[in-house]
Amino acid sequence: MIIGLQLLAIVFALIMIYFAYLHFMRGELSKSEIISWWGIWVVTIVITIFPDLLSGFAKTISINRVFDLMVVGGFILVIVLSYKAYIGTKKLEHKINEFIRKESIKDTRNGRKS
Amino acid sequence: MKIAIVLPVYNEEKKIDEVLSAFEKIKFPIFLVNDGSTDNTLQIIRKHIQNKKNISLISHRINLGKGSAMRTGAEAAFKSSFESVIFMDSDGQHDPNDLAKFVEKLTTGSYDIVLGSRNLDHGVPLIRFLGNKLASVLISILYGIYVSDILSGFRAITKEGFNKLKLESAGYGVETEIIVKIAKYKLRSCEIPVRTIYHDNNKGVTILDSIGILLDVFRWKIYL
Numbered sequence: 001m002i003i004g005l006q007l008l009a010i011v012f013a014l015i016m017i018y019f020a021y022l023h024f025m026r027g028e029l030s031k032s033e034i035i036s037w038w039g040i041w042v043v044t045i046v047i048t049i050f051p052d053l054l055s056g057f058a059k060t061i062s063i064n065r066v067f068d069l070m071v072v073g074g075f076i077l078v079i080v081l082s083y084k085a086y087i088g089t090k091k092l093e094h095k096i097n098e099f100i101r102k103e104s105i106k107d108t109r110n111g112r113k114s
Numbered sequence: 115m116k117i118a119i120v121l122p123v124y125n126e127e128k129k130i131d132e133v134l135s136a137f138e139k140i141k142f143p144i145f146l147v148n149d150g151s152t153d154n155t156l157q158i159i160r161k162h163i164q165n166k167k168n169i170s171l172i173s174h175r176i177n178l179g180k181g182s183a184m185r186t187g188a189e190a191a192f193k194s195s196f197e198s199v200i201f202m203d204s205d206g207q208h209d210p211n212d213l214a215k216f217v218e219k220l221t222t223g224s225y226d227i228v229l230g231s232r233n234l235d236h237g238v239p240l241i242r243f244l245g246n247k248l249a250s251v252l253i254s255i256l257y258g259i260y261v262s263d264i265l266s267g268f269r270a271i272t273k274e275g276f277n278k279l280k281l282e283s284a285g286y287g288v289e290t291e292i293i294v295k296i297a298k299y300k301l302r303s304c305e306i307p308v309r310t311i312y313h314d315n316n317k318g319v320t321i322l323d324s325i326g327i328l329l330d331v332f333r334w335k336i337y338l
Contacts, residue, residue, distance in 0.1 A: 093284075097178050097182055097284055100174050100175055100176060100178060101174070101178070101182060101185065101186045101189075103175070104147075104172045104173055104174050104175070104186055105172060105186060105189060105190045105193065107172070107173070108145075108170050108171070108172050108190050109170065109171050109172075
C-alpha cells in the first residue's frame with residue numbers, strides 16, 4: 001500500500017517531469033538533457049513505488065532503510081548539481097567580464113571625440 | 115619611459131570633477147575607466163574631458179569591479195604603446211603630487227612594481243587600519259613578503275610586470291593578488307610613502323569583501 005510520503009514523492013516527480021517537458025519545449029533543455037532528467041524522475045517514481053528493489057543494495061553499503069539511501073542519494077545529487085551550477089556561473093561571469101572589457105577598450109574615446 | 119595614469123571610476127559624481135581638475139596641473143596621459151557607474155559620473159566625465167587630448171575614456175557597460183577596471187585601463191594604455199601605468203583611486207584620496215616619486219622609481223628600471231604606502235597612523239579608520247595590518251602579517255607569514263599597506267590603490271607597474279601578473283580578481287581582491295604574485299613570481303618591487311586623505315568611510319572594501327579576499331589568499335597559496 002502506498003503511504004502519504006510515497007504519494008508526495010510521486011506527485012513531486014510527476015510535476016518535475018512536466019517542468020522538464022516545458023523547458024524542453026521552450027528550447028531551454030536539449031534532447032539529451034530532457035532524457036537525463038526524465039530518467040532521474042522515472043527512476044525516482046519506480047523506487048518510490050517499489051522500495052524493495054534497492055533494499056539489497058542499501059544493506060551492502062550498511063544503510064538499513066531504503067528511505068535513508070534515497071536521502072543520501074538526494075544529497076549527493078544536490079551537491080553535484082550545485083557544484084555544476086557554481087562552475088557554470090563562474091565561467092559565464094568570466095566570459096561576460098572579458099566581453100565587456102574588450103568591447104570597452106575598442107570604444108576608447110579621447111577628449112576630442114567624446 | 116612612456117607612463118600613463120589609470121583611474122578606475124565607479125559612482126563618484128561628487129568627487130570626480132574635483133579629482134580631474136587636480137590632474138590639470140600635471141600633464142600625464144590619463145586612462146579613465148568608468149566601471150558602469152549608475153549615477154551622473156559618466157556625464158560629468160564627458161563634460162570635463164571635452165577637448166582634453168590627454169584623457170582617454172573607456173566605459174564598461176555594467177559594473178565589473180575595481181580589478182576588472184584596472185585591467186581594462188592598463189591593457190588600453192599598453193595597447194597605446196605606454197610602457198608603464200600608475201593606478202590611482204578616483205575618490206580624491208591620492209595626491210597627484212606624489213606621482214613624481216613613482217616616475218622616479220620606474221625610470222631607474224630597477225622595479226617592475228612600485229607600491230604606494232599610506233601613512234596608516236593618521237586619519238585611517240581603526241577597522242581598516244587593523245584589517246590592513248592583519249593582512250600584511252598574514253601575507254608575510256604565508257608568502258614571505260611584508261608590505262606595509264596591502265590595500266593601497268596607488269601603485270605603478272611596468273608592462274612586463276603586468277603581463278607576468280596575469281591578474282584574475284575582478285573586485286577589490288586585485289590589490290592583494292598583486293602582492294601575492296609579486297612574491298610568487300619574484301617580481302622586483304619597492305614601497306614609497308604617499309599622502310592620503312580619507313573622504314568616505316562607507317566606500318571601498320567591506321567586511322564581506324575582506325572575507326572573500328582572505329579566502330583567496332589561502333586559495334592562491336594552494337593553486338598558484
